Amino acid sequence: MNGMSKIVKTTVSILFPFTMIFGLYVIAHGHLTPGGGFQGGAIVASGCAMLVIAYGSEWVFERIKTKRLAAFESIGGLGFIAVALLGLVFSTVFFGNFLAGSNLLFGTTPATGSTLADMNTGGVLPLMNFAVGIKVIAGLFVIVLVMAYASSQKEWNT
Amino acid sequence: MIEYIPFIAVVGMIFIGLYAVLFRRNLIKIVIGISVIESGVNLFLITLGYRDSGVAPIYTSLPAGTPSPQGMVLPVPQALTLTSIVIGVAVLALMLSLVMHIYRKYGTLDIRKIRRLKE
């Protein structure tokens, strides 16, 4: 489909970095405030859908290859399973939380009943949040792009 | 009677979706009806876990003076609703792709004509 007018293209290209930063903020602070991997991934994917509507699906399809986006999604899924298998190696249960309570990367424990937010807490949860967030962003972007491109072609047996 | 109003709203949403699936002829309207039924089921899952005058089960910037496990809402139904919403999105994407293929092949979206055209 064709793109929209010049005012819409300028406004979207100003708004898209702010949407991406807000979505990554919601993914990264998933263990302190409401949010997490799935919610932040949906925010960034709706920003990418705004880009497809404003610039036209043929313009975006020439510049982004769908095979690389599908590989990006598989990397997110493999990262999630790798973190779960590391829990099996280090603490003898599948999905075990082996970083909480130790003094490695995300290790400190908040006091019981405290209402302060410390970014260094959480154990293995922020790593899982990032893996699921990458998976949701790439998956929803590929679905929107392929369906918008296929509905603008005249015939399909090319 | 006044304390059953959210459940009556859930049953009303399921009836609207069921009416659109059973009594309409356009394929897009049937797909919209299925999506409304899924929204009604998600609403039912969330209203099962409410406690009277409770706050969200998050410890960051809690209002001072809430008793710790008794003043918070139950967290497990909210986690199950997240999974249900994602399943609804995946099923909707696959349904719309199949509707696009049917339209390319038959040229119409009326379910009475799609049944009768045989190749």
Next chain:
Amino acid sequence: MEKRTIAATLVFAIAAVFFLFSIFLIHPFGKPGNVAMDDHIIANTQNETGTNNAVTSVVFDYRGFDTLGEATIIFAAVAGVLMIFRRVNP
């Protein structure tokens, strides 16, 4: 009327009777029945998993296996859409 309309009205009436009878058998809105498991989760979130957010710890730590199934569903949906439109993009 056709046969399809009569069958659809019959299904709708039976579903209406079943739903309207079973609304009043659920617990009243605001007083849930069994809360022992959720009270244990809220009380022990901060010293077992180390987060402040009880919902995220239920999704990723206490019930992480359901999240693995959900990641598989997203992968299956993307694979299905790319397979249906395989003739369009080369």
